[in-house]
Amino acid sequence: MALIAAAGKAATAAEAVAPPPKLVLFMAIDGFPQEQFVKYYDQLADGGLKLLLDKGAWYGNNHYSHATTYTGVGHATLLSCAHPYKHGVIGNDWIDKQTKKRVYSTEDPRHKYLDEETPDHAGTSPFNIKVTTVGDELIYANGKSKVIAIAGKDRSSIGLAGQFSVAYLHSTTTGRFITSDYYMAAYPEWWTAFYANKPQDKFFGQTWTLSMPDEAYARSVPDNQPWSTNYKGLGVKFPHPIDGGGASDKPGKGYYDATMWTPFGDLLMLDFVKAAIDGENLGRNPSGAPDLLALSWTSHDYVNHLFGPESRQSHDQTVRLDRVFADLFKFIDERVGLDNVLITLSADHGFMNIPEYSSSRRLDAGRIDPEAMINDVNAALSKQYGDGKYVTTWWNPNLYVDYAMLAERKLDKVEVEEAIASFLREYPGVEAVFTRTQLERGQMPATRLAKQVTLAWHQKISGDIVIMNKPNWYLFAKPKGYASTHGSPWAYDTNVPLAMYGPAWIAPGKYGDSETVDLARTVAHILNVRPPNGCEGSVLTEMLR
Template sequence: MKSGLGFLSLLAVSSTTVEAQKTKLTQSAEKAPRLVVGIVIDQMRWDYLERFAPLFKANGGFSRMMNQGFSNDNCQIGYTPSVTACGHTGIYTGTVPAIHGITGNAWYDTQLKRNVYCSEDRTVDGVGAAGASDGKMSPKNMLTTSIADELRMATNFKSKVIGIAIKDRGAILPAGHSANGAYWFDAKSGNFITSTYYFKELPNWVKQFNDRQIPDSLMKLGWNKSLTDQQYLHYATADEKNYESKPFGANQTKMPYVLNRTANEGFGKLSTTPWGNTITVELAKAAVLAEDMGKDAVTDMLAVSFSSPDYIGHSFGPNSWEVVDNYIKLDEELGRMFDFLDATVGKGKYTAFLSADHAVAHVPGFMKENKLPGGLLDDKAALTEMNAAIKAKFGIDKLVVSLFNYQVHYNRDLLDSLNADTKAINQFMVHYLMKKDYILNAFPTSEILTSPMPQYLREKLANGYLYNRSGDIQMVLKSGYIDGGATGTTHGLWYSYDAHIPLLWYGFGIKQGRSSNRVYMHDIAATLASLLKIQEPSGNIGHPIQEVLKQ
């Protein structure tokens, strides 16, 4: 009996060993991940990873990536302006606005002679909601390929690529030109929609997702606290501040928030709560299941952008209870998403990266309260005043058509028709601007490469300039200044508070560790190309971050 039991035990051990060896051989034989998951947090400062670290759960997304993956602690944005469209495009194209063409969330186009929204496309229609005016969108304004496009071409278009976000630009631009689909949130209907660029009608799985009416259910739950009041005060200022916005109504000034809506009201409030992250994750999971993503040796790509942190951050600022609470809940959502991917794709069989399209400035009211430098630029009033000054000096009316992206845009056709002295006007405008409290520096954009300034700043400004989509005079605001009103905050400048972003890596092919070496947003696509052994995007200027990758 003993010898029989011993033989069975030996057989069991041998079988286990053989299976383990098979698993090891299978993993070593796989030369690429089955799925790449790109996670972009819309408006995340790098320092949130350290400030809020004690609040992150061991099985949450942030802790998992930081402890089991690789963290590039000094990732910078290499251009201005640091805004959503430029950031999402830069991450996935590996280049800068001067090359990929997305010079802002919007810009004044000198060829079209009008303002242009980054992902607008008047040749397509919205799909998925009646009268979805926000559906006339596509990636056509992006001038280069993305890493998603390169993956599609490298696999003869067998790879599947899906983009998902609440914001249209957060879904469309990362997914590239050849995506299998991009879906964004229609606040009026509460549906995720797309455009005829991708489909004539929504895929059945998206229709079924919309039929669940998740936004309605989530809004009925309201926005409740995750911590005690004393715990929030360890990470943020008092909950009620007069420099915070009131996105849920004038009478709702502090947490918790009621999110009930009237019969004719849409679902816009959802975006400014952590529930926006929840519905984004749920659609991402539905996409993986319905599209069979990560099910074979052909690598797929899921580009997920979390838009709600941006809406929350703009309204309340980095030192608010709301931002703290959002990151607690986002950490949990990311953890659940990784649990789902472990179960469906397989642990260690997918690669995830997490970064941000930009960071954010502190609320000017907060800065003033704490005797820190900062202030406001009222861009609408400034534009009116500039035109009045130019008319008084040169007799030209309404020459300035836009202040998009911290640049003064002239009506160049008007200048040409009048045979005006552009050099004299530029000189006048520079002297005019340098007298303003909010200006650190100003110069003609044609002189970016010759105007005296630190080379680091010069490169960022030059990297954001494209003649037909950029202005004529560059404004460099002083540190702490924003273009906005008395409440809330924004981003867009070259300073570290806007340009220092997180970069985390996790999963297949990724080392465990961290580094403080400076890397750039535009290095992400080149690193993915190296991992996947495919061509980098057409306009790529980035370099693979070799310290991240297993050899």
């Protein structure tokens, strides 16, 4: 009798399990720290981000576990639930060990863009990504699901799309969302019809103005600060012209590029996303199989680079993007029904405050010039070992050592590495330095920072000296190229949203600790597919029904 009762309970439990969603809407906001997810709550629309905050589950202390919080790294992590040491995307760019040339994270010269020129180092395929994604495993499981990724950046869409899906990315040449011949031989009919009347031109000559009264931005830093960056002809204060710097009286490359650095870029993407949903019939798969639509909203990252997350521009862009989400969710509800949709939200990285703003708050902050740092290192080593270029180049956050020269001079590799590290540990703005020998031999200190660096470092791809900047210090290729940046192991860069909505699968509420790799693992669990092959995330069982 006990066995029969147990069997009955098991059957009841099995019957209670909800079927997989008809559509997974997997969203990332580029450069969106957790603090901005909740900071403007009182100004959010009811049907946008509040849908996730009020009716979904979200983790307030979700973090990336790797140290290199860059766009390519984050997007390769999000749907693979793998760390960089496994998925192989250790930065947006790196130096090839054999050719000594730059490699862009999603470049693949074997493949070209459809219907337009392919620039050097353009992102055209996932060749450099060494693992699968949830979308890949969903396609493997049933062979009938549609999986599409759309983003403003090639490294974002390609990272989310994985090996077997379709990636669309924004072209600054034509203003269209395009793809490459890796994914298809020709565009579908819905794509051609969508671009027949050049919808990408409709914002030309408009200006970006505040969407709310001035007093609504009291919590944010006023614009026209001396540290803001006048980039793409946008200026440093409201209103911001959207014309590409006024170089032409009609839409062209300057305008198409500048548009994505403003909230108008989100509106362009929204229009294309709607066309893709209808054109591909997403969420209404005739076979009944789940579909997956992965979106990365790029403009927020660009706004934060130019004005900082503390700015009125970033504040306004967030509120405007919230309205875009409300529009998109309503659109999907009308076609698929939100009860049939699993919505997730995260980000590829957070963002630091502008160093000069941090200094004004009496924090230790500044900017490191990588080229000057290389020159200083080589000058110091030349005094010790003889004239030479011991460090050849830099790519965030790695220095590359000329080991061939060391061998030729019969210099001890470990000794020179340690000499470089010792010099840099005293360099202004540097928190910690790790060497190739330390990482290869597992001789890392027992600290969280060392663990973050280990997860971010790939033996065959990464550089030789890894530099971690101090909190609030800017470390990027050009110290004054942007007002603000990201890429560090500090909480403002690692703490990003992890939120999920789906009444059939998700128990609403605010939760505590999680890792970003847990998100894709949980989505795979809900879809009843195997985890991606490099996955190290855990299923967030506490927030599941």
